[in-house]
Amino acid sequence: MAENDGAGRRSVDDGYGQDLKRELRQAERQEKRRAIGLLLPALLLVAITFLAPIGLYLYRAIDNAIMPELMPQTTAALAAWDGAGLPPDAAYDALLADLAAGKETQALGRLARRLNYSRTGFRELVLGTGRNLAAVEARPAREALVEIDPRWGQNEWWATIKQESGAITPFYLLASLDLERAPTGEIERVAPEQALYVLLFIRTFWISACVTALCFLLGYPTAYALSLLPARITNLLMILVMIPFWTSILVRTMAWAIMLQESGPVNGALLWAGIIAEPLPLMFNRAGVLIAMTHVLLPFFILPLYSVMKAIPAAQTRAASSLGAHPLLVFCKVYFPQTVPGVAAGALLVFILALGYYITPAIVGGQDDQMVSYFIALFTNQTINWGQAAALGAWLLIATFVLFALYSRLVGLGKMRLA
Amino acid sequence: MSMSGAVLPSQRHFRRLLFLVLGLVLTFLILPLFIILPLSFTDSRILTFPPTGWSDQWYVTFFTDDAWLVPLKNSLIVGGFTTVIATVLGTLAALGLVRAEFRGKALIMALLISPMVVPIVITAVGLFFFYAWLGVVGTYFSLILGHTVLAMPFVVITVSAALQGFDRTLLRAGSSLGGRPFFVFFHVTLPLILPAVVAGAIFAFATSFDEVVVALFLATPEQRTLPRQIFAGIRENISPTIAAAATVLILVSIVMMGTMEYLRRRSERLRGVRPS
DSSP states (O other): OHHHHHHHHHHHHSTTHHHHHHHHHHHHHHHHHHHHHHHHHHHHHHIIIIIHHHHHHHHTTTBOTHHHHHOHHHHHHHTTOOSSSOOOHHHHHHHHHHHHHHHHTTOHHHHHHHHHHHSTTHHHHHHHHHHTGGGGTTSOHHHHHHHHOGGGGSHHHHHHHHHTOSSBOSHHHHHTTTEEEOTTSOEEEOOGGGOOHHHHHHHHHHHHHHHHHHHHHHHHHHHHHHHHSOHHHHHHHHHHHHHHHHSOHHHHHHHHHHHTSTTSHHHHHHHHTTSOSSOOOOSSSHHHHHHHHHHHHHHHHHHHHHHHHHTSOHHHHHHHHHTTOOHHHHIIIIIHHHHHHHHHHHHHHHHHHHHTOOHHHHHHOOGGGOOHHHHHHHHHHTSOOHHHHHHHHHHHHHHHHHHHHHHHHHTOGGGOOOO | OTTTTSOOHHHHHHHHHHHHHHHHHHHHHHHHHHHHHHHHTBSSSSOOSSOSSBOOHHHHHHHHOHHHHHHHHHHHHHHHHHHHHHHHHHHHHHHHHHHOOOTTHHHHHHHHHHHHHSOHHHHHHHHHHHHHHHTOTTSHHHHHHHHHHHHHHHHHHHHHHHHHTOOTHHHHHHHHTTOOHHHHIIIIIHHHHHHHHHHHHHHHHHHHHHOOHHHHHHOOGGGOOHHHHHHHHHHHOOOHHHHHHHHHHHHHHHHHHHHHHHHHHHHHHHHHHSOO
16 A cells, blocks of 8 residues: 555656645645535524523623622722731721712612622621611711621621622632632531522432433333334334424423323323322422423433344344343343443433423422522522522533533434434 | 244243333323323313313414414414524535534534533523623514524534435536536535435424423513413413414424424435445
8 A cells, every 4th residue: 555655646746746736735725615614604603692692691600790890999998908807997988988889870789689699698788888878977987887787897798798809709600519618718518508509409410310210211121122023013103202202392291281180181090090099299299290301301212222222133132042041141141231322322311401401390390399490590580690590500511511522422423313 | 943933931921011011101102192182172161181072162262362373473483584594504514514524523513513412591591691682682583593503403413414425426426527516516415415404404493393491581472482372371371272282283293203204214215225
């Protein structure tokens, strides 16, 4: 081969060879330019209407511009303070000026809410102080502020303001893991009664893991049985898997909301069969969430596994049997190991998709079955805490990406099967 | 030797059990969808099963009441624009991906399909803040763009999968016979990848037509889509009209699935005929 190469190169080099080489390079460059030209519209669309919005949104997880904006003088005055004891008089003067300015522009509510995230009680401290600013008159700021609220004479409130002075803050990201910064700067756990989010993440992972396990338990034998049947019958039965796969998640969830009602068909059938004496509570609880989510995600497990199983030659298991191996041994030693890549791919996909679920738990779940996505929506829509919502989103996204990197190692993104 | 072809009794039991599980799982998968059908024809105002009597009034409501007609129209508008934009841009991108080898290709592929990977709530909330900042929340524009970016990965994947098996000497043949690039594309490339493009377009339409979370954040009542209206209905008052709407959605899904299946079988048949 090397000789051939050499010969080819030599012949290209003499005479008009140089031109040919250059033309080839030019043609290749042109091809590349054309390829990029074809890709550009799609890339621009994704960059502008997807990556940029997501990036800007995630920035809210660390965005703290509100502090320098609404407390410009205080944050500047506290920069020189070492955090021990009480800040210098200048800081009190600055605080007074910032609060007065905030009252003027009606921004005190925003400031109070922001500080209250970091330390409960700040809301009334800021708003209360704002209401009494008129009482300050011409007295020194320190004396007046401590008189309005003695908490201005305590270190911890000042320490919180100093800690949250920067234009960016790790506060929300830490809080999403039930962590906080101590005044000394160390990271420590929040008080147990305030801890919420670690449990929320555990719940999200646990529900996803249960759904994945259920998909395995139901999906493996199903895919196996489908792979044993003649193609004609399998094609027909596959329709029963494909119809739910193609039906919208919302419709399927709604179907379960009807099925699982107290007076719904499931309870009706169980009562009729005499299996239960009174209706089971199946809606607005964990059982409903697991049933509906398994139903929605099961095709994602069955379809790739089926194609893996279909590719395993039946002759192998027959050969093992004919050599005298017990069917169970044949299954464990010959068949199952070959299906592991399919199982892993299906399970990982189901788990990743389950992590981000929102609609299904919101409809059939109760208060204790809501997953991370629900709280992201809740903090965005209702109890407005955008920083916290973005921080929860950031951690959820990180978990998803790590798992997807694993998935693409295992399966390959290009080979991702859709149907 | 005599045992090799026979099935052991234990194996027979095992198979019987296996097919029992198959039957149960398939029932589990399909039953909830079949339950909706009789419910949509109930004469009662509440969704109880089994229905006490029959009526087509909920379909009449669905196809005459503006509360459902407007969302249906919106879904078709948003789905239509989404399908066209996502299919054109996604197909061009797939052509670009297979055209040449260059650095960062894997990264570009990852970026193009990233909307499939990001949890939908994060996408929806991110788009909401972005379009709110631009002042276009509550317009068809933002909803269509939001759905387009979600739908495009399906087109990119479907079409680039078809292009993997594409014989590029056909292009060179076309060019060497004097065809200009556009001519070659429309007369050689496009006819060959058309089934994949159509499949991608169906995926794109299905993505938009079934999407609810982005619509939840970006649509005001004026742009309410069908799934968004069903979602509101589930939370407010479950009327049988929802079951009728759901039946319509299921039928649309079945039509799309049937088309996909037809395309898949067709391409398998064509590939089977041609020696590779």
